Amino acid sequence: MADPAETRAGGREPFTYALASLAAVLVAMIFFFPIYWSLSTSLRNPMDTFTVVGLGIPWIHFEPTLANWIEQAFTPETRQALANSTIIAGLASLLALALGTPAAYALARFRYRLVSGRDITIWFLSQRILPPVAVVIPFYLMMRAVGLLDTHLALILVNATFVLPFVVVIVRQTFLDLPVELEEQAMVDGCGHVSAFWRIALPLAAPSIAATGLIIFAFTWNEFIFALTIASKEAITVPVHMAGAIDTRGVQFWFMAVRAMIAMIPPVLIALIAQRYIVRGLTLGAVKG
Amino acid sequence: MRWTSRIRFLFLMPAVLWVLAFTVFPLGYSLYLSFVKIDQTTSVTRVKEPVLDEAGQPVLKSDGTPRTRNVVIKDQTNVTTFVGWNNFARMRSDPQLHEAIRVSLVFVFVAVPLELVLGFLLAVLFNRKLFGRPFFRTVMILPIFATPIAVAYSFFTIFYEEGGPLGWTGVPWLSDPGWALFSVILVDIWQWTPFCFLVFLAALQGVPDELIEAARIDGAGALDLLWRILLPVLQPTIVIVLLLRLAEALKLFDIPFAMTGGGPGVATQPYSLFAFRTGLRFFDLGYASAMAFVLLIVVSIVVTLFFRRLRQTYG
Numbered sequence: 001m002a003d004p005a006e007t008r009a010g011g012r013e014p015f016t017y018a019l020a021s022l023a024a025v026l027v028a029m030i031f032f033f034p035i036y037w038s039l040s041t042s043l044r045n046p047m048d049t050f051t052v053v054g055l056g057i058p059w060i061h062f063e064p065t066l067a068n069w070i071e072q073a074f075t076p077e078t079r080q081a082l083a084n085s086t087i088i089a090g091l092a093s094l095l096a097l098a099l100g101t102p103a104a105y106a107l108a109r110f111r112y113r114l115v116s117g118r119d120i121t122i123w124f125l126s127q128r129i130l131p132p133v134a135v136v137i138p139f140y141l142m143m144r145a146v147g148l149l150d151t152h153l154a155l156i157l158v159n160a161t162f163v164l165p166f167v168v169v170i171v172r173q174t175f176l177d178l179p180v181e182l183e184e185q186a187m188v189d190g191c192g193h194v195s196a197f198w199r200i201a202l203p204l205a206a207p208s209i210a211a212t213g214l215i216i217f218a219f220t221w222n223e224f225i226f227a228l229t230i231a232s233k234e235a236i237t238v239p240v241h242m243a244g245a246i247d248t249r250g251v252q253f254w255f256m257a258v259r260a261m262i263a264m265i266p267p268v269l270i271a272l273i274a275q276r277y278i279v280r281g282l283t284l285g286a287v288k289g
Numbered sequence: 290m291r292w293t294s295r296i297r298f299l300f301l302m303p304a305v306l307w308v309l310a311f312t313v314f315p316l317g318y319s320l321y322l323s324f325v326k327i328d329q330t331t332s333v334t335r336v337k338e339p340v341l342d343e344a345g346q347p348v349l350k351s352d353g354t355p356r357t358r359n360v361v362i363k364d365q366t367n368v369t370t371f372v373g374w375n376n377f378a379r380m381r382s383d384p385q386l387h388e389a390i391r392v393s394l395v396f397v398f399v400a401v402p403l404e405l406v407l408g409f410l411l412a413v414l415f416n417r418k419l420f421g422r423p424f425f426r427t428v429m430i431l432p433i434f435a436t437p438i439a440v441a442y443s444f445f446t447i448f449y450e451e452g453g454p455l456g457w458t459g460v461p462w463l464s465d466p467g468w469a470l471f472s473v474i475l476v477d478i479w480q481w482t483p484f485c486f487l488v489f490l491a492a493l494q495g496v497p498d499e500l501i502e503a504a505r506i507d508g509a510g511a512l513d514l515l516w517r518i519l520l521p522v523l524q525p526t527i528v529i530v531l532l533l534r535l536a537e538a539l540k541l542f543d544i545p546f547a548m549t550g551g552g553p554g555v556a557t558q559p560y561s562l563f564a565f566r567t568g569l570r571f572f573d574l575g576y577a578s579a580m581a582f583v584l585l586i587v588v589s590i591v592v593t594l595f596f597r598r599l600r601q602t603y604g
Contacts, residue, residue: 021420027411028428031483035431037454038443050452103304110297118604120301125603126592127312129536133561134581134588137322137568138315161311168304169603193296222436224543225561229569239438243547253446260439271434278430279491282484286529286602287491 035264042068042257049253072258081241082262088152088227088237089220092159093213099160100167101209105197107168108175109183121172125284127165132225140229150232158226163216166284173285174208175201211277218267238263316585322578323376328368329572336360376579386580388555389563395470396538396559400477404534405527407478408485413519415486416493426490429483437480441547444476448548466556469549473557476544481537485530492526493519529602532595539588560584 040056041049043064058064072078103124107117139158140149148154182204183196191199202209227237236244242259271278279287337357339347347355380386419425432440447454448462455462462472496519504518520527542561545551551558551566558566564584568577592599 017418017420020415020417024415024419024425025421027415028425031432031479032428034440034443034447034479035435037447038439041446049446050449050456056454099304099307102300106297106300110300112297112301118600120305121603122596122599124304124308125599126589127308129532129588129592130312131536131540131561131584131588133540133542133564134585135312135315135319136565137574137578137581138318140569141322141574142315142318157311161307164304164307173603193293197300218434222434222438224438224546225565229565239436239543242436242438242442253449256442257446260436260442263436263439267434267436268431271430272427275427275430278433279487282433283488283526283529283533284603287488287526288495 038257038260038264041253042261044068044254046252046254068254068258072255072262077236077241078259078262081236081238084152084231084235085221085238088155088159088235089217091152092156092220093163093217095156095160096163096167096216097209097213100164101171101202102197104168104171105175105201108172109180109201121169124165124168128169128284132162136225136229139226143230149230150235151230152235154230155227155235155237158230159220159223162223162226163219166216166219166281167212169284170212170281171205171209173280174205178204208277211274212281214270214274215277215281218270221267319578319581319585322575323582324371324373324575324579326370326372326375326575327572328370330366330368332364332366334362334364336362372575376576377583379576380579380583385555385558386563389558389560392470392556392558393539393541393560396474396477396541397535400474400481401531401534401538403474404478404481404485405531407482408530409489409523409527411482411486412489412493413515416490426487429486432480432483433487435480437543438547440476440480441544444472444479444544445548448472463549464553466553469553469557473545473549476548477538477541480544481534485534488526488530489523492523496522525598525602528595528598532591532599535591536588539584539591 037056040052040058043058043066044052044056044062045065045067048062052061056062107121111117112120143149143154178201183191183200186196186200187193221237222239223237224239224243227235227240228243231237231240238259242256242263274281336359338360340356340358342348350356415425445463450456450460450462450464453462461468463469500518500522501514504514509517540561541559542565545557545559545562549557551562555563560580561584564577564580567573567580
């Protein structure tokens, strides 16, 4: 029996290390398979879609082609959807950061007499838990009433609303983790609250705020139910464009696979860039990853 | 300190007002809608209008009469009638709704616990030195961030019964009601187990090694270690993960929408999807709002149940 600490670290137990590593590789393969399969499908000739044998490995099981990718890349609708998603997710994220960061700072640093900062935070948090379907109908009617159906603006407003609570809760936690002394010192030196926030706290919190911005960009990129409700032609986003892949011309698996890959690449890249902040982000700051 | 108190409000108020305007107001509107019935009628009138040229003069036909074109004017009118508790009463005797509730409950009571248990086990198993560990972690992040609609279509291809990669099993993955529900649960597990895993792994790495060593020295077996040390230490994390997963399970929409369309029949149609269709496909807005409101009450109850933990964690 090895020393317990050694066993846990796998140090002197090459057998356990090998076994655990093998298991990890297997688990990783299972979780990667669906994404891999889409990639593989997207590189096949349409007629190879369902005739491929084995694991559908390019060059071994079929001759890969970029034809589907090229055709999709030159489809105006796909480009339009990509442009729409980028604009909507980008502006909605910026708007949510602009509204949420000062509020987060206020909740981390100031005291409120009427309602405690804690309870306001929990109130924001509960907005995050709210199922979108609960407000999708009134939202649709409101947007119809003001003539904003099928506009970028409507989707920017909706998405900003849905990620705002996320920003408030996470960024507040970031400010709480910063030492308050620096700002106090700055105020002793004659800074006002605003410039202490702007010159001291904000730059220190910037990496975390940037990571938050990336994560909410991914959330808004993936958002589907509101985009489906509000967009019909001009403001169609990538997920809604995807959902149209089946309805129009039967199931075209090869194009679907390309679109699925196109849709997944930006949020997945973001997740990889913001890796360090993912656990903290997904638990709204409850667990430090 | 008048100036400071103004700053305090200026910092906080935009976000609060925003949420009030875009969440609380719609919720109130939704409550109102759930007590009414909206009948939409579209009246179509056709009128002949003279065609004008660039100078604003009527264009004449060869025989000298003005050229005209047909213009269709669509006018949508909503007739709103107050129906009291009718919409809520309808919910009690709607078999489709009851089926949707059953599907959602399956996710809450089957998929979510499975994801937590699987995620926890994987975290305990892989909380050690591994070959290619950063790579492993990276792969586990992908399902969480991959666009759900794209995931649904990928799995639609995988579950395709004739020639799909799982076709050889002969299982009617999407065509049999029972199996279709199973398939949607599988996708949910694929998507969310990594989330549970990553969070639990991060929490486990926060457990001091000395604690585990001390327990080992005291002769604790693996099961003791799990039951007496790891579970109690991780309990706050587990509760938060459970809450976040419950919230997401009640939002379940994209995967069944795109992968099964809620079918076959209504076998995989969760509550959110049914409410959405009732309101925005069949335009039964009052009834759908009533459903949305009941969902809101359920979510409020869940949040209330977790309230003390929420205050401790986030307060």
